[in-house]
Amino acid sequence: MSEHDGDGAADxxxxxxxxxRETTADVAIPELVIISGMSGxxxxxxxxxxxxxxxxxxxxxxxxxxxxxxxxxxxxxxNVARIAxxxxxxxxxxxxxxxxxxxxxxxxxxxxxxxxxxxxxxxxVRRFESVRRPHPLQGDGRIVDGIAxxxxxxxxxxxxxxxxxxxxxxxxxxxxxxxxxxxxxxEKPELRATVMSFGFKYGxxxxxxxxxxxRFLPNPHWVxxxxxxxxxxxxxxxxxxxxxxAKEFLDRYTELLQLxxxxxxxxxxxxxxxxxxxxxxxxxxxxxxxxxxxxxSAAGVETVVxxxxxxxx
Numbered sequence: 001m002s003e004h005d006g007d008g009a010a011d012x013x014x015x016x017x018x019x020x021r022e023t024t025a026d027v028a029i030p031e032l033v034i035i036s037g038m039s040g041x042x043x044x045x046x047x048x049x050x051x052x053x054x055x056x057x058x059x060x061x062x063x064x065x066x067x068x069x070x071x072x073x074x075x076x077x078x079n080v081a082r083i084a085x086x087x088x089x090x091x092x093x094x095x096x097x098x099x100x101x102x103x104x105x106x107x108x109x110x111x112x113x114x115x116x117x118x119x120x121x122x123x124x125v126r127r128f129e130s131v132r133r134p135h136p137l138q139g140d141g142r143i144v145d146g147i148a149x150x151x152x153x154x155x156x157x158x159x160x161x162x163x164x165x166x167x168x169x170x171x172x173x174x175x176x177x178x179x180x181x182x183x184x185x186x187e188k189p190e191l192r193a194t195v196m197s198f199g200f201k202y203g204x205x206x207x208x209x210x211x212x213x214x215r216f217l218p219n220p221h222w223v224x225x226x227x228x229x230x231x232x233x234x235x236x237x238x239x240x241x242x243x244x245x246a247k248e249f250l251d252r253y254t255e256l257l258q259l260x261x262x263x264x265x266x267x268x269x270x271x272x273x274x275x276x277x278x279x280x281x282x283x284x285x286x287x288x289x290x291x292x293x294x295x296x297s298a299a300g301v302e303t304v305v306x307x308x309x310x311x312x313x
Contacts, residue, residue: 028078029070029073029074029111030081031082032066032110032112033083033115033183034112034113034114035087035117036087036114036116036154036157038154039124039137039146040119040123041118041124042117042167042172044086045175045176046117047084049175049180050179050183051084052270053184056084057083057085057086058086060086063087063097063101064097064100066085070108070110114162114163115182116157116163116164118164119167136150137153163182165178165179191265191269191271191272191301191302192270192271192272192301192303192304193261193272193293193301193302195273195274195293195296195304195305196208196274196308197231197278197285197286197305197309197310198281198309199278199308200213200215200281201279201280202280202308202309207273208274209274211275212253212276212292213278214285215278215279216245217284218243219283219284220239220284226283231283231284231287231288232287232290237287240283240284240287254299260272261299276289280313281307281309281312
């Protein structure tokens with residue numbers, strides 16, 4: 001398949017029965033991936049992987065609306081260059097419209113791929129039983145009845161798929177690796193970090209992946225001239241990092257985070273929250289968070305800083 005590069009005029013159907021609208025020469029038609037397959041085979045994981053790679057992802061979109069979504073992407077002036085749509089049996093009353101939509105997209109020279117997630121009956125049964133949820137098509141029957149009905153419904157689509165991934169023996173990280181291999185290209189999926197300062201007296205952040213305790217350093221709160229300031233002030237930061245062990249801690253913990261970040265990337269983890277705490281979340285944790293975030297950014301990790309409890313006192 002060759003990607004349409006926008007040279008010359010292109011028509012994009014509205015998908016609602018009206019006449020196609022002519023686009024201008026500088027309008028780029030988005031690349032499209034349609035994710036489908038067996039319930040329980042990993043469609044949500046595949047979609048999340050593409051989202052992490054920068055795709056605009058729409059879950060459970062009726063197939064008849066896919067051309068409309070592509071048209072909206074084409075109007076975005078390049079802001080939506082890649083669209084992924086999840087189509088599954090939850091929308092089975094719309095499923096008959098899929099072939100018509102695909103033909104429409106082909107006529108408009110939309111670069112599209114169909115990714116089909118497959119899995120064995122045994123693996124699917126185990127997954128549904130582990131989450132104690134019924135198969136969406138089993139009705140009053142058994143899980144295996146729903147799986148059989150879904151296979152029959154999706155048989156033709158599976159035959160048209162550009163990429164079939166059998167997830168029977170894959171875990172979440174292995175499926176992500178397969179999706180990355182197909183869609184990341186030469187770009188390595190980036191890790192995004194949030195460095196959050198907090199005060200222990202207000203409780204641990206519930207979304208923390210890693211927690212750092214800076215209470216091993218003297219508290220600037222007990223220095224009268226520093227008490228009114230925060231870790232954002234140079235006077236406080238200098239005081240904190242002139243304490244014995246402070247700079248060494250920052251150096252070694254940065255090295256540790258770089259090691260952890262490399263492992264997170266290999267395992268398909270794209271987001272990490274590092275919570276840095278002190279007693280009140282005002283001095284030591286704030287100063288350390290700022291330094292740590294700067295180190296991570298310099299190492300190529302996309303990093304944001306959040307001071308949860310600053311100003312709370």
